[in-house]
Structures are given as structure tokens and as C-alpha cells.
Amino acid sequence: MMLLLVTLLLVSGCGGGSEQGETPSEEASPETTALAVPDETATVGINTARGERVELQVEIADEEAEQQRGLMERTALAEEAGMLFVFRGERLLSFWMKDTLIPLSIAYIDGDGWIVDIQDMQPLDESPHPSAAPAQYALEVNQGFFEERGVQVGDEADLPVSTPGA
Secondary structure (H helix, E strand, C coil), rough: CCCHHHHHHHHCCCCCCEEECCCCCCCCCHHHCCCCCCCCCEEEEEEEECCCEEEEEEEEEECCCHHHHCCCCCCCCCCCEEEEEEEEEEECCCEECCCCCCCCEEEEECCCCEEEEEECCCCCCCCEECCCCCCCEEEEEEEEEECCCCCCCCCCCCCCCCCCCC
């Protein structure tokens, strides 16, 4: 049993869009930590400065175990898809690509829905990607998605979530 617990904690470490520095707590059940896959999906719309609207389907990661798992170990992400990480309140966020196999772009979004930073992240890169400003949300998509559609810092996202205690 002890070996199983250690193995699950190692496999579920931070990465794949998970906030760096947050690891599964020792109190989290191994089943929850290892199998945390978001079951909620929604549409995010982004209104660009050019007056265009970009929409994509996202998985919502609003629980700690889902956020720690992120997009780790996936080999593909649909073209118009992504993962939206929802946190309580604004703060500086930092993500990394541990155990993440596909190149991603990340948009950090503040509590009012404004994109405050966009960065590209390379597969399996464990260096931190901190937000340039406090953010409450992080949106991960295939690398190049934002650039190809003209999405930039300062654009506004219509987010399908509300965060209690924000």
C-alpha cells in the first residue's frame, strides 16, 4: 500500500499546466490525486482588439487535484480546445510543463476577464512561466492558437465560471 501511495504521488506531481510549487498534499487521497480529470466543460469567448470573437471549448480545472494534473501526459489537444484553470482571487501564478507532451500557449486572465499575459511553453520544460501580473484564471491551448487568431494582451475573455470567495 505504501509503495502504491508513493507511486501515485510521484506520477501526479505538478505540471501540465499545474501551478508550480503546489504539490499534492499528504492528506489528499491517492485516488483523487491520480485520477483528477476535469468533468466540466464550457465555452470561452475572447473579444479581440480587432473586433473579432474567438471561441473555444474548455475543460474547467477548478479543484486542486485537477489543476495539479492539468494537461499532463496527453498526446494531443483538439484545435479549438483548451483547459481553463480557475483560482480563488487574483495572485501571481506560475505554471510549468513537467510531464506535458504537447507545446502549449497560456493566457493569464485577471478577475475582470482581461488577458494580462500570454506565453508559449515547450513540452517537458520544467522552468517556471510566471504571470506578468496578478491573475485569477489561466487558459492553456495549443501553442500558436492565440497568435493565429490575433488574441493579445489586453483582450477580454468571457468566462463561463464564477468563483466563490473571489
